[in-house]
Amino acid sequence: MAFAAVLLAGLPVFAQNRTVSGTVKDSSGEPVPGAAVMVKGNTSIGTSTDAEGLYTLPGVPNGATLIFSFIGMDTQEVAAGNRTKVDVVLNESAEMLQEMVVIGYGSIKKADLTGAVSVIDTDDYKNKSNTSIADALQGLAAGVSVRSTGDLGGLPTVLIRGTSSLTDNTPLYVIDGIPTSNNIGFNVDDIESIQVLKDASAAAIYGSRAANGVIIITTKQGEAGKVTVNFSNQTAVQWNPRMKFADAKEWKEIQTRMIQDGIDRGTSDRTTIPNFMGGDTDWQDQYFKTGIQQKYDLSISGGSRDARFRVAYGHMQNSGAQVGRDMRRETVSINSTLKKGIVTFGESLQMGLTNMYNCAPSTGGLGEIVGMLPIVPIYDENGKRGYGIGNAETAFTTSHNIVAEADPEKSWSKREFLYLRGNAWAQVQLPVKGLSYKLNLGANIMDNHTRSWETGIHYALNFTDLPSSATASSTRSTTYIIENTLNYDRELGKHTINAVLGQSYQNNFSQSASSVREDLISTASGIFLKNVSSGINLKEATGTTSQSRLISYFGRINYSYDSRYLLQATIRADGSSRFAPGKQWGVFPSMSAGWRISQEDFWNVSWMNDLKLRYSYGRLGSQNIGDYDWMSLVNNYTSYLLNGDAGGEVPGQTIMALSNIDISWETLVQHNIGVDMAFLNNQLMVTAEYYISKSQDCLYSQPILKTVGSSSDPVVNSATLTNRGIELSVKWRQNIGRDFNYSIGANFSHNDNVLNGLGYGIDFRDDGTTYSHVGHPLGLFYAIVSDGLFQSDEDAAKYVKDGKRIQPNAKAGDIKWVDFNNDGQINNDDRQILDKKSPWPGLAASLNLMMAYKGWDMQISGFGEFFKWVRNGTRAQTDALNTWAQRRSGLDWWTPTNKHNNVWYPRESYGYTENQLGSSDRWLERGDFFKFNSISLGYNWEPKGAVGLVIKNLRASVTAQNLLTLTSYTGWDPDFTGGIFTPGNAGNTIANPYSVIFGLNITF
Amino acid sequence: MKKIILISFIAAAGLLSASCSKALLDLANPNALVAENSWNTQADVEAGLVGVYHTLYNCYWNSFNAFQISGQSDEFYSLSPDADLAGYVNLKYTNTDQRWNHNSWMYLYQSVFRCNQVIEYAEKVEWESEAKKAEVVAQARAMRGMSYYNLAMLYKKAPLVDWVSAPADQPAESTFEDLVAFIEKDFLYAAQNLPEKFAEVGRFNKYFAYTFLGKLYMNSGQWQKAKDAFEVVIKSGRYSLVPEYRDNFKHTANNNAESIWEIQNSDRNDSWGGFWGIANDDAVCSFTARRDEFLAPSFGGGFGDYSVYQWVIDMYKDEKDKDGGYDIRLRDNVMYPEMFDDFPGQVLYTKYTSWNTAEWGTQARCRKYCVDYYAEGAVALGNNPIDIRILRYGELLMSYAEVLVEVGGASAIPEAAKYVDMVRERANLYPLAQSVHKDCLNDLKAFKKRLRIEREKETCFEYERFFDLRRWGLGTDEEFTNEVKARAQKFKDNFSKGKEWLPIPKPEVDNNPNLTQNDGY
Secondary structure (H helix, E strand, C coil), X not given: CHHHHHHHHCCCCCCCCEEEEEEEEECCCCECCCCEEEECCEEEEEEECCCCCEEEEEEECCCCEEXXXXXXXXXXXXXXXCCCECCEEECECCHHHHCEEECCCCEEEHHHCCCCEEEECHHHCCCCCCCCHHXXXXXXXXXXXXXXXXXXXXXXXXXXXXXXXXXXXXXXXXXXXXXXXXXXCCCHHHEEEEEEECCHHHHHHHHHHCCCCEEEEEECCCCCEEEEEEEEEEEEEEECCCCCECCHHHHHHHHHHHHHHHXXXXXXXXXXXXXXXXXXXXXXXXHECCEEEEEEEEEEEEECCCEEEEEEEEEEEECCCECCEEEEEXXXXXXXXXXXXXXXXXXXXXXEEEEEEECCCCCCCHHHHHHCCCCCCCEEEEEECCECCCECCCECCCCCCHHHHCCCCCEEEEEEEEEEEEEEEEEEECCCCCEEEEEEEEEEEEEEEEEEEECCCCCCCCCCCCCCEEEEEEEEEEEEEEEEEEEEEEEECCXXXXXXXXXXXXXXXXXXXXXXXXXXXXXXXXXXXCCHHHEEEEEEEEEEEEEEEEEXXXXXXXXXXXXXXXXXEEEEEEEECCCCCCCCEEEEEEEEEEEEHHHCCCCCCCCEEEEXXXXXXXXXXXXCCCCXXXXXXXXXXXXXXCCHHHHCCECCCEEEECCCCCCCCEEEEEEEEEEEEEECCCCEEEEEEXXXXXXXXXXXXXXXXXXXXXXXCCEEEEEEEEEEEEXXXXXXXXXXXXXXXXXXXXXXXXXXXXXXXXXXXXXEEECCCEEEECCCCCCXXXXXXXXXXXXXXXXXXXXXXXXXXXXXXCCCCCEEECCCCCCCCCCHHHCEECCCCCCCCCEEEEEEEEEEECCEEEEEEEEEEECCEEEEHXXXXXXXXXXXXXXXXXXXXXECCECCCCCCCCCCCCCCCHHHCCCEHHHEEECCEEEEEEEEEEEEECCCHHHHHHCCEEEEEEEEECCEEEECCCCCCCCCCCCCCCCCEECCCCCCCEEEEEEEEEEC | CHXXXXXXXXXXXXXXXHHHHHHHHCCCCCCCEEHHHCCCCHXXXXXXXXXXXXXXXXXXXXXHHHHHHHHCCCCEECCCCCHHHHHHHCCCCCCCCCXXXXXXXXXXXXXXXXHHHHHHHHHHCCCCCHHHHHHHHHHHHHHHHHHHHHHHXXXXXXXXXXXXXXXXXXXXXXXXXXXXXXXXXXXXXXXXXXXXCCCCCCCCCXXXXXXXXXXXXXXXXXXXXXXXXXXHHHHHCCCCCCCCHHHHHCHXXXXXXXXXXXXXXXXXXXXXXXXXXXXXXXXXXXXXXXXHHHHCCHHHCCCCCCEECHHHHHHHCCCCCCXXXXXXXXXXXXXXCCHHHHCCCCCECCCECCCCHHHHCCCEEECCCCXXXXXXXXXXXXXXXXXXEEEEHHHHXXXXXXXXXXXXXXXXXXXXXXXXXXXXXXXXXXXXXXXXXXXXXXXXXXXXXXXXXXXXXXXXXXXXHHHHHHXXXXXXXXXXXXXXXXXXXXXXXXXCCCCCCXXXXXXXXXXXXXXXXXXXX
C-alpha cells in the first residue's frame, strides 16, 4: 500500500521564482548522488541530486542561500545570489567520526559515542557468499567470534566477548527495530548497515535480552532521486575439504598388522586375520560433490523528498556439496517511508521462503563416512539388496552405505521455512521543539514445515529394518511487539541533548504439531506413497503451544557539552512471564561517560586528530530458559498396562521434574574502558577496549543428585562467570594520487573466562574429556597424560609401583601413561586438568586489506585464532587402532623396526585398549589457524555515452573463499563450534566449504 | 491528530501499567499440569500410583537390571568394541561413573521419588475408605521396597529417602542393615494390606510382598524368616509350574500360572523412548523389554555385546534327561555352536537351522527372553512383547529348597529335594535320588553345592545371579571365589575383594558430602 502511495506521490512542483541547477561533486571530482539541496530558512524548498550529481531546484527566491548536505561530508552553505547555476564541491568530513551510529531507539554521531560499538562496513563482506547475517560478520569486528558451519543451510555460532551464560550465548539480532534471530530466511543483500553493541551501556536499552550483545541491522532504504534498478548475480562453486584416508590396500595392511599383533599378544577375540571384504571404495568421493550456489538479486529503489521506497527480490539456490542435499530460497524485501506534514510513516517487510532437501536424513552424515571402511564395496550382491554393508567378520562397521541411503525412493526430508519479519511505524513531530513520538508495531514469524518419509530399510550392519513411515511436523513461532517511544533531540548552544522514553510489549507464541504414520502404501516393486495419510498405522500425533510475554519500560538520556564532555544514562525495567509471580521484574541501569580530549583548547597535537576516553558501567538481564521452567510439572503420560497388553494403557500421573519456583533474572554486570584515536589527518584510526564482565545468577539446568529422583535437572540461578578481555582495532587508509587508494584493517582480541561458582554447593562439572572447575576457565581439557612410548618390553616391565606393574599388559611400542593419582594403576582417576593446553584461544585476530586502482579493486581478508588446543574427535576414531574405521593414510606407526617416541602413532594391536583411552592427551593438538576467507578481485565500470544512459555502473568480481587455511590441525576444520562445557572438542562436522565465487552487479 | 496519538500513547502506557501487566505476565502452562494443582483427590493419588508402575518401563526395569545382575555375573563376558561397555561387563571399571551403572542408580531413585509422592500425598486427600487408601499406599510401598531391594543388593549402602524430594537435598547414606530394615517394613506393610489377587493382573499383590520378603531375608542371613515368608506363598496353592519351561519366556504365555509377578510388556509402540539414558516419560511410551537388543547376537539383529561363558553350557551337560537327550533348558536358554547337533530340529530366528561359524563366530549367546521363536531378528527398536518375570514360582521353589537346608541342615535334605525334583521333573529329568547326582543327598555340603547348580540351570540369565554369588561367598569365601574365578576369566583378571558390590556412581559421591564410595573402588 505504502509502495503504491509512493508511486502516486510524485515530485513536488513549484511554478514561481527562479530555478537553480548545478552539480555537486566531492573533492576527487566524483559526482555526489543523493545530496540534499535546500533553501536556508525555508526547508520546504528542497531537492536532492541524481546519480550524476545534478540537481534542479525550482522556486528559489532571489538572494536565497542554499544548503548542500550529504552524509559523511561537511555541510556547505552557498549564497546563490541571482545565479541560476550553482556548482559545489563537498569536502569529506572526518568521515568515521561524523558517521551516525544506530544504537537502538535512535542514533548518535560516532564522535559522541560512549559505549563499545563496532560498525561493520558492508563493503568488507560484499565479495563473499553470505547465507546469513552471522556469515557476513566473520572476522570483521574485534571481540566478535563467528564459528562457521559447512552444513548446508546451517547457521554459524556468534559469541560476543566470550561465554557469559551457561544456556545460550546467542546475541540479540534487531532488524529495523524489531528483535529477531539470525536465520537463513533473511537475505544479507538487504542490509544497509550492521552495528554490534558490545558493552553493557551500549546494549542497555535492550536490557533484558542484551546480555550476549546486540547486533543491529538496518535494511536498505530507497534514496531520493531517480529510480535505481540494481541487479546482481553471484555464482559460487563449492567443494568440501577432505581428509586423506587410506585406500583398501593400505587399510588392509594396517588392519592386518594390528590384528596380528592382537593375536600374538592374546588380546584379540579373533584368532585369524579375517578374510577382509574385497571392495576398494573412496567413500569421500561418494559423499562429497561439487556444489553450485547461484544467487540473483534485483532491487528497485527511489523516491522523492517526502516518499522513498525500495523493493527487492532475491533468489538463491545451492545444489549442495554433499550427496543428496540442496536448498533454494526466495526473499522479498519492501521498505517505504512517507512524510506528510509532521507525521512520517514507514514500513519494512522481509519475507524469506527457504526449502531444504536432505535425501538421507536418518544417517549420521560425515560420521558415517569416517566410520565406513574402504574395503566395503558400494554394490555387493551378498550385501543388502545389492548394496555393500559391513559384516561382523570381514568388515566390522555399522556405518551406513551412503550411496544406498541417498536415494529419493528410500527416504528424504523436505523442510520449508517461511520467515516473515515486518514492522510499520509512525512518527509525529510534537509541538514541543525537538520532541517526537513514535509508534512501532512489529511482527516476527517463523514457520517451519517438515515432511519426511523412509522405507525403514537401513543399509548398515546390525540395523534391523523398521516399518516404512512418513512424518509431517510444523512449528510456528510468532512474536508481536508494540512499542511507544518519545524522542527528544535538542541542541542549545553547546549543549546537545538526546533523550528517549519508551515502553514495549512483546508477546511470543509458538505452536507445533507433528504426526507420524507407519506402513506406507506401496507397489509390489517398492514404490511408496510418501505422505502421512498413506500410512496405515498411526504412530504419533502431538501438538503443543508455548507462550511468553515481556513488558518493558525504558529511558535513556545522552548529553554532550561542546562534543567534549559526553554522558549517557539508561534504565530499563523488564517483566517476564518466564518467572513466578513476584520474581518477574528486573531493573537494569547503566551509565557511561566520555571525554574528547582533542576538543579541549589546550590540545595542540598536529599529528593526532582525535582522542577520546570512555568508561561505561551497566547491568543487563537474561532469561534464556523455557517458558514454564519455574513450574513443577506433572507428567500424565505415565501409563501402565495394568491388566496386560489386552487390557490397554491406564493413564497415570507423577511429578516428573522438580523445579525451582525462586528463579529470576540472570544478570550481567560489565565495566568497559575504551579509547578512540585518530592520527595523521584521520588516516589512522585506532580503538582499544578493556572490559570486565561478571554474569551472576546464571540460569542453568544444574545437574542435581540422582537420589532426588527428578527426571530432569531443574533450572536454577546458580553459576557465576567472569569474562575479561581486551580488543584492539586498527585501520589505516590512504589515497595516493587520484587513482589509487588502499586500506589495511586489523582486529585483535583476547578474552579470559573464569567460572566463579556453580549452584547447590557444587564446585565442578566433569564432562569426561573436559572439566569445569570453580576458579578456572570453563571446559579445560581433562585427560590422562602420556609420557612417550615404551621402547622395549623391558621398559614396560620396569614401570612399577610398589613392585607391581602399573600397566601390566603393556609392551614395547605402547604408550606410557602417567599414574597421576599414584595408585599403581591407570584409569580415569588419573585424568589431569590441562590448564596449559587451553581450548580457549589466547588471541583472535582478523585482517582486511583493500586496494583500488581506477576501476580495479582487490580485497584480502582473513581471520584466525591462536594459542588454542583442540581435541580431535575424528583422529580419536581413525587412529584408534583397536577398532574398525577409516584410517588416515601414510602414518608413521611404531613397529619394532620403526621405533620412535611419538605417542600419536604407538604400536597398535587389536583388543588392547590402553593406547586409545578416550580421555587422554593423545587426541589433543594445536588448533591455531588463520583462514583467508576472502581473496577477491573486482572491476567497476561506469559506461559513458549511449550505454551510460542505460547502465550506470557495472561491477564484476571473482573471489576465493576459505581457499587457504594456515594450520597444523589434522581434523576437518579448526574453525568449528564446540559446546559450552566442551569448547575444544571437535567432531565430524562438515567444514566450511571452499568456494570460488563469480560476482556481477549492474546498476541501471 | 496529534492529540489522538498522544492520547493513544497515554492509553497504551496505562493499559500496561503495573496492575494490568501483572495479569499479562501470569501465563499458565498449556502443555502439562502443574504439580501444586494435581494432588487434590483420591483419583489423583490413584493416578499417581499408575505413575509409579510406569517406572517399570524405564531403563532399569526394561534392561539394565539384566545387565547389572546377570551381565556382570559369571554368566557373561563381553567382547564389545565399545570399551566402556566391555569394561563394565568384564568388571574392569575404568570409570565409576560408567553409564549403565549410573543410570541404574538414577532410575531406581526415580521410582522411589514417585512412590514417595503417592505415600505422602495419600495423607492429604479424602478417601472413600481407609482400606482403599491402605491398598494404594501398600502398592507404592511394595514398589519402593523393590526399588530399595535392588539398590541395597547392588550398592550395599544408599541414601534412604522417604519424603518427596527437593532439588537441593543431600540425603545421608544408610548401611545395608538399615536398608534391609526399611525394606522389610515396606514389604510387611504391603503383605498386610494388599489383597491376594487384584482384578488387574499387573498389580502387586500379597504374594509379591511375601516372595520379596523371602528374598530379602535370604540375602541378609535371616533364614527362618525367609522360610516362613516363602511358605506363605507355597501354601497359598495359587502358583504352579507350567508344563513347558520356555513358556515362561514367551509373550504368548504372559501372566501364566508360574508367574508370581511380572512386568507387563508389549510391542504396541516401537518407540525409542525407553532406550538407555531416557526415562521413557514421553507421550509415546515404549512398553517393551530391551535386554534382548543388547544380548542377542548380530546375526539375530542384536548388538551382541554379551557373550555367554562356556561353563554354562557344560553345566547342563552333566546329565541326560529321561529320554537320553540334553536338558531342554540348555536348548531354551543358550544359543551356541553345537546347539543344532545337541537338539536336532532347532530353528533360530525362524530361518537358521545350522550354525554359521564363518560369519557368526563361536561365541555363545543368551536365548532366554529372546524373540527368536517368532521373529527374524531381535527387533532392534524394541518390539519385544515378552513380560519380564521378576518373581517366578520355579525360582521360588529353588530358593525355598536352599532356605530349608540353611535352616534345617542335613535333616532337611529330603524335604528340600522334593522341591528341587518338582523343577527337575518339569525339565524331564529324573528325581535327584534316581539321578547320577544321587550321592549329594547324603552330604550337606555336596547337596548345597548341587542346589547352586540346580538353581542356575533353572534361573540363569534372570535377576538374581550376582546376588546369589555374593550370598554363596563371592569376595568373602576364598574357596567359592576361586571357583568363580576358575570358570569365568573376567573374575580372575579383574575381581578383587569389595567388588562383590558395585561402585556408587562417582558424581553422587563427589556431590553429596553425606555419601562415601564403597571399599574397593
